[in-house]
Amino acid sequence: MAKIEVKSEITGTVWKVQCAPGDHVEAGAVLVIVESMKMEIPVMTEDAGVVETILVKEKDPVVEGQVVAVLEG
Amino acid sequence: MPFTALIQEFEERRARAMAMGGAEKLAKRKAQGILNARERVDYLLDAGSFNESGLFAASARPEVREKTPADGKVCGFGYVKGRPVGVISNDFTVMGASSAMVNQKKVKHVKGVANKRGFPMIFLGETSGARMPDRMGASGRAIIGQDGAEYQRLRKSPWASALLGNCFGHSAWYACLSDFVVMRKGATLAVASHRVAEKAIGRAITAEELGGWKMHTRVSGLVDMAVDTDEEALEAVKRFLSYMPGHHNEAPPKCAVPENAGEACKDMLSLLPESRSQIYDVRKIINTIVDPGSLFELKAGFGKGIVTGLTRLNGNTVGFIANNPLQKGGALDVDACNKVVSFLVLCDSFNIPLVFLVDVPGFLIGLEGEMRGAPGRIINWVNALSQVTVPKISIIMRKSYGKAYLNMGGGKNSDEVACWPTADLGFVDPAVGVNILHGLKEEDDPVRFRELAAQISQDSAVWGLAALYETQSVIDPRETRNYLIRTLDFHSMRLTNGVGEHLICNWPTTF
Numbered sequence: 001m002a003k004i005e006v007k008s009e010i011t012g013t014v015w016k017v018q019c020a021p022g023d024h025v026e027a028g029a030v031l032v033i034v035e036s037m038k039m040e041i042p043v044m045t046e047d048a049g050v051v052e053t054i055l056v057k058e059k060d061p062v063v064e065g066q067v068v069a070v071l072e073g
Numbered sequence: 074m075p076f077t078a079l080i081q082e083f084e085e086r087r088a089r090a091m092a093m094g095g096a097e098k099l100a101k102r103k104a105q106g107i108l109n110a111r112e113r114v115d116y117l118l119d120a121g122s123f124n125e126s127g128l129f130a131a132s133a134r135p136e137v138r139e140k141t142p143a144d145g146k147v148c149g150f151g152y153v154k155g156r157p158v159g160v161i162s163n164d165f166t167v168m169g170a171s172s173a174m175v176n177q178k179k180v181k182h183v184k185g186v187a188n189k190r191g192f193p194m195i196f197l198g199e200t201s202g203a204r205m206p207d208r209m210g211a212s213g214r215a216i217i218g219q220d221g222a223e224y225q226r227l228r229k230s231p232w233a234s235a236l237l238g239n240c241f242g243h244s245a246w247y248a249c250l251s252d253f254v255v256m257r258k259g260a261t262l263a264v265a266s267h268r269v270a271e272k273a274i275g276r277a278i279t280a281e282e283l284g285g286w287k288m289h290t291r292v293s294g295l296v297d298m299a300v301d302t303d304e305e306a307l308e309a310v311k312r313f314l315s316y317m318p319g320h321h322n323e324a325p326p327k328c329a330v331p332e333n334a335g336e337a338c339k340d341m342l343s344l345l346p347e348s349r350s351q352i353y354d355v356r357k358i359i360n361t362i363v364d365p366g367s368l369f370e371l372k373a374g375f376g377k378g379i380v381t382g383l384t385r386l387n388g389n390t391v392g393f394i395a396n397n398p399l400q401k402g403g404a405l406d407v408d409a410c411n412k413v414v415s416f417l418v419l420c421d422s423f424n425i426p427l428v429f430l431v432d433v434p435g436f437l438i439g440l441e442g443e444m445r446g447a448p449g450r451i452i453n454w455v456n457a458l459s460q461v462t463v464p465k466i467s468i469i470m471r472k473s474y475g476k477a478y479l480n481m482g483g484g485k486n487s488d489e490v491a492c493w494p495t496a497d498l499g500f501v502d503p504a505v506g507v508n509i510l511h512g513l514k515e516e517d518d519p520v521r522f523r524e525l526a527a528q529i530s531q532d533s534a535v536w537g538l539a540a541l542y543e544t545q546s547v548i549d550p551r552e553t554r555n556y557l558i559r560t561l562d563f564h565s566m567r568l569t570n571g572v573g574e575h576l577i578c579n580w581p582t583t584f
Contacts, residue, residue: 009377009400009401010401010402010404010437011439036402037402037404037434037435037502037505038349038350038434038502038504038505039349039350039351039352039398039402039434040350040351040352041352041401041402042352042399046287046291046374064437064439064441065441
């Protein structure tokens with residue numbers, strides 16, 4: 001089992017958090033939606049796993065490359 | 074029977090060469106579910122079509138001659154789906170398929186024939202690097218470097234590489250020279266093994282971190298596709314070649330058109346969100362346009378704001394370059410620029426027409442991009458595009474903001490531009506535009522803000538572009554497939570039998 005860090009690919013503001021700790025998520029699942037460039041941009045996980053920690057909440061600013069959630073996978 | 078002794082010797086020698094590195098090593102691989110070099114060739118080529126070159130070749134050093142069947146590289150010619158190819162299949166059970174004098178001669182010969190006679194090359198990897206002690210000392214230096222064009226790539230015929238184990242040296246270099254690279258998960262591509270790297274950098278590192286599939290499909294971009302098994306990797310090579318011509322002086326092959334082709338395009342309006350703030354997966358749009366099941370995406374995990382893929386449209390190979398708002402809103406970063414340039418070079422070198430599907434909010438602005446030379450990458454793309462001589466058609470679906478308008482084929486950067494009525498030709502998003510042009514924020518004066526935003530949106534509508542004849546057509550999105558089939562037919566390269574000028578055939582394979 002490895003820790004998987006899920007990062008925002010873009011700078012913006014957290015609009016919605018779409019998962020909770022303990023959720024089992026598949027590769028491609030949307031964990032968080034970031035508002036950026038007047039668009040709603042999903043932060044998706046590239047790997048399946050179980051959500052361990054969510055590091056952001058709604059209205060938080062995020063920068064490109066910032067870890068928004070950690071999965072156990 | 075005459076010549077009995079000679080025939081017997083021939084049979085014995087052949088059996089020894091075919092035994093590769095010995096039963097024990099081969100059994101170990103089999104237990105791991107990994108094919109050996111000859112099984113890979115058999116799986117890749119049409120049954121019974123392998124014409125081996127150098128079965129009886131062996132090491133130039135007499136003391137290891139008996140231990141080096143085929144000198145560790147199984148080479149020759151054969152057919153994939155009835156079309157000729159050259160193949161190098163590295164036999165890791167023979168001295169780690171290490172590079173040495175005789176097997177380098179074999180590689181040079183097969184590669185040379187493929188280049189001269191016009192058929193693809195396929196490299197099946199796993200290699201440990203230079204053979205020792207052959208390459209040691211001054212005499213070792215005198216063996217290498219005897220072919221100044223060894224790593225020259227002028228894209229005269231398509232090259233495909235499968236990375237199927239530890240790939241250092243030969244397999245790594247040839248993968249990096251290839252037009253298509255597939256990696257079996259668990260394989261490694263690196264300059265040196267992680268054990269060597271650990272000593273060099275002074276900390277523990279795994280082979281996966283150093284050169285595994287996640288790194289190469291998501292970070293370095295050197296690998297186009299990762300799969301689970303050897304068989305899947307070889308299928309991917311065959312599929313790649315099915316889109317390609319045999320060489321640069323012929324058009325790609327035409328395929329049968331599936332019966333239900335064109336059905337899906339009727340649903341196009343349900344795929345594009347009306348609100349410009351909402352995202353979607355552009356691959357769904359590509360799939361409704363092209364022949365069903367024909368999208369073969371390259372570098373899907375790298376520079377994901379843009380999708381590059383080989384497809385078929387009415388049975389003809391067509392390359393698609395499509396912004397994908399699902400990732401980074403479709404904003405273009407350095408990786409996306411590099412990915413597009415490599416795809417432009419591939420398609421132009423092998424006479425494959427290009428279609429752009431445009432929905433781009435612009436280039437990604439930020440420190441990381443600038444530090445990686447974003448302006449240079451952006452202009453590399455436009456420079457390459459200006460030298461493309463295959464037909465280029467640009468469809469503006471939604472946003473085409475900023476300078477990215479040019480990169481995505483706007484104006485005379487493509488042969489024809491068509492817009493959907495949803496096209497939005499602003500320089501930035503209207504709301505951002507109000508802020509930049511009028512210094513007004515929405516909270517300052519919401520009514521005035523909305524008026525100004527509406528004004529900017531109106532100026533950016535498709536009808537202005539059409540009136541200026543900067544888009545030659547405005548089409549119903551559901552007509553996209555038919556429009557592209559007709560337009561690509563008018564633009565087919567009749568004067569040269571479908572062959573372009575290949576002005577960027579010597580573009581670097583990594584940059």
